[in-house]
Amino acid sequence: MSSQPLASSQASSGRAPELDAVIVGAGFSGLYMLYRMREVLGLNARVFETGDGVGGTWYWNRYPGARCDSESFYYSFTFSPELDQEWEWTSKYPEQPEILRYLDYVADRFELKRDIQLSTRVIEASFDEENDCWRVFTDDGKSITARYLISAVGCLSAANVPDIKGIDDFEGEWYHTGSWPHEGVDFSGKRVGLIGTGSTGIQAAPRIAAEADHLTVFQRTANFSIPARNAPLSAEDWADIRKNYPEIRRVLKSSMAGFPYTLTERSAKDVDDEERTAIYEELWDHGGFKFLWGSFFDIMLDLDANATAADFIRGKIRRTVKDPKVADMLVPTDHPYGSKRPPIDTDYFETYNRDNVKLVDIRKAPIAEITKNGLRTEDSEYELDIIVFATGFDAMTGSLLRMNIRGKGGRTLEDKWAAGPRTYLGLQVEGFPNLFTITGPGSPSVLVNMPIAIEQHVEWISDCIEHMRENGMRRIEANLDAEDAWVDHVNEVASMTLFPRANSWYMGSNIPGKTRVFMPYPGGLVLYGERCQDAVSKGYEGFTLQP
Numbered sequence: 001m002s003s004q005p006l007a008s009s010q011a012s013s014g015r016a017p018e019l020d021a022v023i024v025g026a027g028f029s030g031l032y033m034l035y036r037m038r039e040v041l042g043l044n045a046r047v048f049e050t051g052d053g054v055g056g057t058w059y060w061n062r063y064p065g066a067r068c069d070s071e072s073f074y075y076s077f078t079f080s081p082e083l084d085q086e087w088e089w090t091s092k093y094p095e096q097p098e099i100l101r102y103l104d105y106v107a108d109r110f111e112l113k114r115d116i117q118l119s120t121r122v123i124e125a126s127f128d129e130e131n132d133c134w135r136v137f138t139d140d141g142k143s144i145t146a147r148y149l150i151s152a153v154g155c156l157s158a159a160n161v162p163d164i165k166g167i168d169d170f171e172g173e174w175y176h177t178g179s180w181p182h183e184g185v186d187f188s189g190k191r192v193g194l195i196g197t198g199s200t201g202i203q204a205a206p207r208i209a210a211e212a213d214h215l216t217v218f219q220r221t222a223n224f225s226i227p228a229r230n231a232p233l234s235a236e237d238w239a240d241i242r243k244n245y246p247e248i249r250r251v252l253k254s255s256m257a258g259f260p261y262t263l264t265e266r267s268a269k270d271v272d273d274e275e276r277t278a279i280y281e282e283l284w285d286h287g288g289f290k291f292l293w294g295s296f297f298d299i300m301l302d303l304d305a306n307a308t309a310a311d312f313i314r315g316k317i318r319r320t321v322k323d324p325k326v327a328d329m330l331v332p333t334d335h336p337y338g339s340k341r342p343p344i345d346t347d348y349f350e351t352y353n354r355d356n357v358k359l360v361d362i363r364k365a366p367i368a369e370i371t372k373n374g375l376r377t378e379d380s381e382y383e384l385d386i387i388v389f390a391t392g393f394d395a396m397t398g399s400l401l402r403m404n405i406r407g408k409g410g411r412t413l414e415d416k417w418a419a420g421p422r423t424y425l426g427l428q429v430e431g432f433p434n435l436f437t438i439t440g441p442g443s444p445s446v447l448v449n450m451p452i453a454i455e456q457h458v459e460w461i462s463d464c465i466e467h468m469r470e471n472g473m474r475r476i477e478a479n480l481d482a483e484d485a486w487v488d489h490v491n492e493v494a495s496m497t498l499f500p501r502a503n504s505w506y507m508g509s510n511i512p513g514k515t516r517v518f519m520p521y522p523g524g525l526v527l528y529g530e531r532c533q534d535a536v537s538k539g540y541e542g543f544t545l546q547p
């Protein structure tokens with residue numbers, strides 16, 4: 001993209017903007033934001049979406065094994081009691097096609113599609129200081145003005161394909177899991193290489209192994225994982241869930257991470273070994289994130305407490321994987337449990353007991369190049385027909401920066417965030433008036449069950465816009481001192497946790513050259529919600545509103 005701003009070639013119109021809001025992205029965030037703007041505020045909004053369908057993350061991530069890792073009836077919209085009654089999930093952790101069907105249903109159910117322009121990428125947005133609006137440029141060569149620009153691009157949507165020498169010479173097929181072909185990939189009879197053992201690689205490996213002739217997993221960092229224990233939901237389950245929806249929703253909205261588990265007050269260090277092991281065993285059998293959020297309050301705060309959970313999982317890995325040398329390679333040793341986003345799995349460690357699966361440690365012997373016929377590490381060569389990159393995303397900032405956003409004085413967001421993202425409450429950026437970021441850096445976002453984090457943000461933003469209109473305001477911008485104080489607060493809270501002890505995408509350390517800083521807000525949903533409400537009740541403290 002040219003470094004010349006497209007906006008410089010456009011004369012300022014001097015008129016009211018064409019739209020009240022442009023929303024970028026049609027996943028959970030974009031759909032609900034559009035609903036609020038149109039149905040609750042009665043405003044004129046348009047969504048631009050790169051994909052040729054709605055769904056966001058769930059539109060792009062179609063790799064085998066892709067499924068939700070929060071229970072379905074927690075991982076869904078809560079704003080419509082009618083929707084709750086109409087939609088029925090088939091299982092605890094539904095697969096990607098079912099979640100995509102849900103989002104498509106929501107888009108149809110609330111007639112959102114007429115205001116969603118698919119197959120359209122936002123390539124630049126510039127703030128027009130004279131008219132207090134954004135001019136948004138799209139890849140169809142058009143532009144449009146809007147009072148507000150609302151980013152609903154998601155935290156994990158800019159795919160990270162590592163820059164490995166030789167990739168263009170590879171004569172087989174290669175794919176990144178985050179932009180998986182819609183027609184699927186046929187692995188039968190193929191030798192497949194899978195790079196990456198984060199949540200995605202851990203979900204994909206068992207499925208690819210079951211289909212392919214041979215699977216080689218290239219692991220840079222061994223990862224902790226808890227079994228999901230997926231199960232179908234029966235008619236009786238549904239009768240119960242429907243009856244209890246109000247209570248389920250009440251608990252998850254008043255919880256630390258948007259899950260209906262009340263954080264216990266017990267420390268992992270306050271119980272004896274026998275009791276602690278019994279608690280972990282019970283949670284291991286239950287499956288899922290309850291192991292982290294329903295065990296002990298200090299797992300993410302105290303290294304010794306964390307070590308009890310980490311050791312328990314290490315023991316499980318060793319007992320599951322038959323070859324002790326392979327088990328050794330799979331046992332994580334370099335980061336506390338939970339400091340990298342903890343995956344949950346179905347038969348991940350069991351997969352290494354299959355004859356057609358090989359694990360390769362690319363920490364010891366890194367990948368040197370991709371060749372015509374496969375991949376060469378520093379000590380061996382592997383012939384492959386298909387390479388799957390489960391190498392994650394330029395998380396939290398990647399998709400925002402790719403939009404080439406220019407604020408006051410033409411300053412780019414990239415320039416403003418050169419030393420890491422800076423926001424006030426993860427909602428606004430000083431110097432970029434009337435820009436809102438749904439689940440932006442500095443908000444709990446990825447540390448919380450996403451639909452719950454998203455709904456809180458969307459509702460805050462739409463209430464704010466309503467307030468602006470009722471009071472004849474045209475411009476809202478975060479103040480620099482409020483932003484500085486918030487960034488300091490996020491760093492301070494992060495430093496009280498174990499999160500900074502891992503090289504993770506939370507820290508930006510998965511992307512070469514990216515500033516290493518903890519990006520989400522780890523203070524929890526409730527504390528964060530109170531801070532947001534507090535700002536409102538003090539007359540939008542920390543923001544400047546102008547008529």
Ligand code: N01
Nearest residue numbers: 067068069162196197198199200201220221341390391392
């Ligand atoms: O990505 P990741 P992901 N050479 O960044 C390795 C969500 N999600 O797509 O750890 C070799 O976690 C990298 O190694 P290392 C969830 O929030 C949700 O798996 O950096 N290897 C790591 O093993 C999740 O956290 C669901 O040393 C390279 C892997 O690739 C987030 O998405 C399902 C490499 C990347 O792991 C991202 O998960 C799936 C290189 N150059 C994902 N670069 C749900 O179920 C990276 N790696 C809802």
